[in-house]
Amino acid sequence: MFKVDKTDIAILEAMQRDGRLTRVKLSEVVGLSPTPCHERLKRLEKQRLIQSYHAKVDVSQLAKVTLVYVTVTLGSHRAADFTIFERNIKRYPEVLECNALGGGIDYILKVVAHSIEDYQAFMEGLLESNIGIHEYYSHFVTKPVKEYSGYPLTEIVTL
Structure with a gap:
């Protein structure tokens, strides 16, 4: 540091x-x-x-989009399985963010799509790609309330 x-x-x-x-x-x-x-x-x-x-682009002025948070659990938990998933998930531009989690869920993804139907087609393709997904749950954003605008540095950094 x-x-x-x-x-x-x-x-x-x-x-x-x-x-x-x-x-x-x-x-x-x-x-x-x-x-x-x-x-x-x-x-x-x-x-x-x-x-x-x-x-920061206001995409709502360009297109109607659907944001979805997806929790993912892998079928196997060897180091190689995590590596395969992580290497492959980076290839999808629809995945805006991907974070590994602890506590029962392996990953959370932030996914953008034109519609719910397009999102479902994306997920079907992701499942067919055989990158280790065992289970996933979709959480659709109905209204953005607060977006990331930077870390509160004065609150979290100790000098």
Whole structure:
């Protein structure tokens, strides 16, 4: 783990909120002059604490989509089975996220599809791909309430 201070945390939080901040605006937000602020930002990027910059696209203005959280249990629990599943699941662009879990369910996936019918066809294809899925449960998003907007760094990082 990297050693950071309150100013680094402030930079990281500001960049999570708006990755397009100019050097001058960022320096104003965190209370540093532009040059030292920019040097800190470059160090945070070099250390890979800032891994990338993205645009958040409002897909609802482009297409009607269905979001589904899918809990997955594998049929076998050898290390090779997890490796096969993980290597293969990354190949599907419809799978927006995949996280391994403990406590009875092996994985949770966040899947996007045009419709419930398209989602079901996707899952049938996934089952036919023979990547080890024994059981799955679908949980359809009826209304997004709060989306990920960055980690609450000042709450979780102890200095």
